[in-house]
Amino acid sequence: MTTSTPHGELATLIAAVQGACTGEALLEATEALSAKADPGSLGCLMEILTFNNPGAAVAAVEGLIKIGKPAVAPLLANLDQYNYGARAWAVRVLAGIGDVRGLAVLEQALAEDVVPSVRRAAARGLGQLVLDGLGPEEREEATLRCFTSLEKGQSDGEWIVRYAVAAGLEQLAPALLSHPDVVTQLITNLRSLANEASEPVVVVRLRADLALRRLNDQRLDRSISTPELSA
Template sequence: MSDSSSSLIQAVEDADSAALLVAVQNLAAARLEVSIPTLVATLGYNNSGAAIAAVEGLIQLGEPAVPALLEQLDRQNHAARAWAICALAEIGDPRGFMTLLGAATADFSLQVRRAAARGLGTMKWQWFPTDLVEIAQEEAMEALLFVAQQDEEWIVRYSAIAGLEALATTIARTHPAWAAHIQTQLEQLERNDSSWAVGARARMAQQQQQAAESSLQSSDPREDASSLGSETNWQITLEKLYDRKGQERLVLAEGDPRRYRSLAMAISQKLDTT
């Protein structure tokens, strides 16, 4: 660890409440992987400004910050957990996918549900194991539709529609039937949602989706590829995943986060072996 990084970290650890925001901002701006534990620890402080700065820094660091953020989810500090989920939603790493599914559909905090819903639509799908990306996208679509239709807070439904728009754009070429289904549901939301803001967002999402579909261009699937990928044959895992998923859906309601347990385990196991 260099002297400069040590001094930045020490400044955060020594700062009082008034100086903490600036100290965290300085540390986050340095974009040092060694700063991840300190930034994550800041999420648990009773200082929302510093927590926001830490989240922004962790988002900039991206993939390397994910293990520490996932570990934070097991702590008892609910505020820190909420901030960690917000960071995971922006990073879009597959390892945070199961957390976002559960948070979007069932978390008690509307801000967490809002961030998770938006994040589900903007996952780094190119980072997912090839054999699991399709089922993950299907689960994301179903969760987002559930949130857009059922969440009692208009701002969460609004964010779910933004997530659906992003997801529909991503899958328009590979799964046009899913994209068409999203379009149909957006039309219904525009007509039926009690909030004018949600209805307007649904209309805008339809327009954006139509524009994107009309101007589809080929892209290199290797672009922005993550080191998480692997050539391991996971066909057996995928078959078991589909089987477990079908069994769970016989007894669990739409939106129940336990429905995502199998998918989460499959993704986690595969990533742990790479």
């Protein structure tokens, strides 16, 4: 291992993907390439998203998420040329990386995508955007946009999307501490998802209830007026 240069090794891994003749070989080659998380593999990994091979696509998504920020701009640039399936995978990558440049894509995916698993991934992503590098105003704007988007997703027809919304709202809550009124609204939304009268699916209620209990433990209620947070 010590004798091979990274570039030589990367070239070999990419060649293995390009030369794969079976789905299984492609999966193995993609996993090996993804494990490197090398920005030099971006083009190859992005191409795998278009192959209609779900196993390989999952591996490529993992690799792209590990590469992180350097993958965001190329993905956004390619989004419009992607076929439907590839677009769905790209949304998952953007959700996983959590870069604020993907925010508009995630908002649109949660609101409009016809495939539940894409809306699910988008909701998850909207709860976990990484906003550390932003100024206070930009951060606040982005957080509020995430909240608004998740709030709309709460009425999605698919249980797994509402589940992801509950998880997303929980993750988003700490970033909203400077807006007690919004936290109050967020708690109201979670309560609605935890309530049998408004949410028919048991597991969604369980998840919303867990979110409420955890937020209560974090004492997020100190900043808001409702005392019975976990009720």
